[in-house]
Amino acid sequence: xxxxxxxxxxxxxxxxxxxxxxxxxxxxxxxxxxxxxxxxxxxxxxxxxxxxxxxxxxxxxxxxxxxxxxxxxxxxxxxxxxxxxxxxxxxxxxxxxxxxxxxxxxxxxxxxxxxxxxxxxxxx
Numbered sequence: 001x002x003x004x005x006x007x008x009x010x011x012x013x014x015x016x017x018x019x020x021x022x023x024x025x026x027x028x029x030x031x032x033x034x035x036x037x038x039x040x041x042x043x044x045x046x047x048x049x050x051x052x053x054x055x056x057x058x059x060x061x062x063x064x065x066x067x068x069x070x071x072x073x074x075x076x077x078x079x080x081x082x083x084x085x086x087x088x089x090x091x092x093x094x095x096x097x098x099x100x101x102x103x104x105x106x107x108x109x110x111x112x113x114x115x116x117x118x119x120x121x122x123x124x
Contacts, residue, residue, distance in 0.1 A: 003031070005030070005037065007055075010052075020106060034058030037051070041067055051063060051096075054082060064096055076096050104106065
């Protein structure tokens with residue numbers, strides 16, 4: 001079963017995405033902070049992480065940097081309301097596999113997650 005981690009400091013977003021992807025038979029975990037996300041990635045090794053940028057404490061950019069340093073094969077999709085060229089370029093330079101802005105197109109997000117999983121399977 002595919003493991004997916006949703007990281008956002010807003011519980012409603014985590015629960016909404018968890019429900020959405022569980023209906024599609026994903027094993028979904030949630031984290032409400034960058035620190036918690038790193039613990040989950042280390043223990044559970046999800047194939048894909050959906051990661052918000054703006055969070056208290058360790059933000060999404062710091063979290064992305066840590067995930068890509070320690071777990072470079074993990075696919076990370078930034079999912080955020082922040083849409084500045086600087087942030088997009090920084091995330092992509094740090095290894096983000098995509099950058100999707102809120103409000104979300106669930107169909108686009110689902111297709112992107114599926115594509116990341118298929119590309120991981122092909123490279124293994």
